[in-house]
Amino acid sequence: MLIEQIIIYGSIFLLCFVVIWFYLRKQKKTTQATVAKIEKAKQEGVFEPVSLHPVIDLGTCIKSGACMDACPEKDIIGIVNGRATLVNAAECVGHGACFHACPVEAISLVIGTEKRGVDLPHVSTEYESNIQGVYIAGELGGMGLIKNSIEQGEAAVNAIAKSLTKRGGTSYDLVIIGAGPAGISASLTAKKHGLNFLTLEQDSLGGTVANFPRSKIVMTAPVDLPLYGKIKLFDTSKSELLAIWNDALSKNGISIRENTKVEGIRSSQQMRAAQTIQENTRVQGIQIDGDVFYVHTNRGEEFVTKTVLLAIGRRGSPRKLGVPGEGMEKVAYRLLEPENISGKRVVVVGGGDSAIEAAVSLAQQNSVILSYRGDAFARVKPKNRERLETAMQDGKVDLKLKSNLVNIDNELVELAMEENGGKQAVGNDLVYIFAGGELPTQFLEKVGIQITKRFGYTMKKHR
Numbered sequence: 001m002l003i004e005q006i007i008i009y010g011s012i013f014l015l016c017f018v019v020i021w022f023y024l025r026k027q028k029k030t031t032q033a034t035v036a037k038i039e040k041a042k043q044e045g046v047f048e049p050v051s052l053h054p055v056i057d058l059g060t061c062i063k064s065g066a067c068m069d070a071c072p073e074k075d076i077i078g079i080v081n082g083r084a085t086l087v088n089a090a091e092c093v094g095h096g097a098c099f100h101a102c103p104v105e106a107i108s109l110v111i112g113t114e115k116r117g118v119d120l121p122h123v124s125t126e127y128e129s130n131i132q133g134v135y136i137a138g139e140l141g142g143m144g145l146i147k148n149s150i151e152q153g154e155a156a157v158n159a160i161a162k163s164l165t166k167r168g169g170t171s172y173d174l175v176i177i178g179a180g181p182a183g184i185s186a187s188l189t190a191k192k193h194g195l196n197f198l199t200l201e202q203d204s205l206g207g208t209v210a211n212f213p214r215s216k217i218v219m220t221a222p223v224d225l226p227l228y229g230k231i232k233l234f235d236t237s238k239s240e241l242l243a244i245w246n247d248a249l250s251k252n253g254i255s256i257r258e259n260t261k262v263e264g265i266r267s268s269q270q271m272r273a274a275q276t277i278q279e280n281t282r283v284q285g286i287q288i289d290g291d292v293f294y295v296h297t298n299r300g301e302e303f304v305t306k307t308v309l310l311a312i313g314r315r316g317s318p319r320k321l322g323v324p325g326e327g328m329e330k331v332a333y334r335l336l337e338p339e340n341i342s343g344k345r346v347v348v349v350g351g352g353d354s355a356i357e358a359a360v361s362l363a364q365q366n367s368v369i370l371s372y373r374g375d376a377f378a379r380v381k382p383k384n385r386e387r388l389e390t391a392m393q394d395g396k397v398d399l400k401l402k403s404n405l406v407n408i409d410n411e412l413v414e415l416a417m418e419e420n421g422g423k424q425a426v427g428n429d430l431v432y433i434f435a436g437g438e439l440p441t442q443f444l445e446k447v448g449i450q451i452t453k454r455f456g457y458t459m460k461k462h463r
């Protein structure tokens with residue numbers, strides 16, 4: 001009997017020992033692999049988060065690994081000693097899939113870190129900025145994610161509708177700038193309130209979503225789209241979401257004015273202070289009564305409105321080169337789905353990571369010239385430098401340093417070569433320009449909106 005018991009307890013002990021041994025061995029291996037990835041991320045400068053990123057409360061984390069499974073990006077979160085930790089945090093795009101997936105709410109979404117601050121505008125609880133009549137909604141105000149932006153767009157326009165004592169007249173009640181999730185929902189809400197409004201978008205409908213480099217979207221929590229109803233999507237595609245938005249807008253007779261970039265906003269108060277107009281004056285044939293805003297676009301138009309909603313997100317506006325032919329359809333400032341582009345003669349312009357990544361990925365199926373005005377790539381990730389060198393050695397990318405794109409036409413582009421002062425015309429089908437851009441902060445400053453640098457600002461928990 002005693003021997004039997006010894007055998008049973010001994011077997012159980014041995015089994016437990018083996019299970020624990022395998023578990024600890026696996027944990028050790030995972031930890032070692034993650035620590036190596038963290039070291040690499042530090043060397044490559046992608047360890048420190050740039051903007052919105054998860055912060056894990058280790059006291060609450062139960063090691064479920066749900067955050068890692070949910071994140072569609074690669075190695076943003078890893079496991080060290082059984083606990084979740086950040087790895088390539090700078091590459092986090094802030095869609096918050098980890099935040100939604102965590103079963104014990106151990107994750108908060110935070111903007112900026114103790115070392116790296118992020119500029120956020122001042123916004124009241126009614127979504128109004130320091131300038132009376134100028135409102136802010138969506139990611140620009142510091143609250144990312146599609147659902148939050150949709151909800152804020154609606155809430156901001158509800159507040160605007162309440163604030164408008166006098167509607168209609170010769171000016172617009174509201175000009176909405178940006179047609180991402182916040183701007184779309186704001187437009188639908190403005191329609192619901194019967195406002196006389198206009199929505200201006202520098203690019204095309206959909207905002208950041210339309211420009212996702214991949215088609216998969218994670219939108220876990222259901223959201224109410226004004227005048228449309230509940231959208232319940234999980235693991236959807238961007239085309240499905242864009243189709244819903246298009247459907248909602250067209251059913252309500254709303255058309256967004258695309259390819260129209262707002263370059264400036266001035267209030268009648270500012271203009272009076274600068275003595276450029278007098279009260280009750282005429283601007284482009286419009287009789288103005290009371291304080292209004294003049295919204296200027298890149299097309300030379302001016303719109304007069306009682307209120308403005310900034311729903312411009314945080315990704316800024318791409319910088320243009322200002323060369324002839326830049327308005328042609330074959331010119332783009334973002335690369336989407338390079339796998340669908342093949343057999344083309346492509347010129348990529350720029351000397352940063354985006355330009356190199358675009359050149360290298362396009363070179364898989366196209367003939368690529370990379371044109372950069374500098375004589376060397378100063379601040380690019382080592383990984384990109386290596387990839388570019390390999391592509392050049394394989395004859396896939398033709399690098400032209402100290403060159404400036406000066407003209408674009410249907411079949412050719414012209415490069416001015418600094419070395420010999422001459423010009424080189426090259427056959428061309430597509431041009432991609434990565435020349436940096438204007439940050440939303442610069443735009444806000446121009447408008448006069450107060451901004452504060454926030455170090456590690458936590459978004460409200462919003463599931």
Ligand SMILES: Cc1cc2nc3c(=O)[nH]c(=O)nc-3n(C[C@H](O)[C@H](O)[C@H](O)COP(=O)(O)OP(=O)(O)OC[C@H]3O[C@@H](n4cnc5c(N)ncnc54)[C@H](O)[C@@H]3O)c2cc1C
Nearest residue numbers: 095138139145146178180181182202207208218262312313
């Ligand atoms: C790769 C990637 C994947 C993501 N995945 C998800 C996800 O799965 N789920 C999720 O919830 N969130 C995701 N996000 C985050 C989400 O896309 C953003 O939080 C959301 O789009 C913010 O909405 P918004 O309307 O505030 O701004 P945006 O979507 O950025 O829209 C702002 C719009 O304003 C326009 N604009 C800017 N300046 C001007 C100007 N001067 N004049 C006229 N128009 C202007 C821009 O062109 C843009 O269309 C992801 C983000 C990225 C980058």
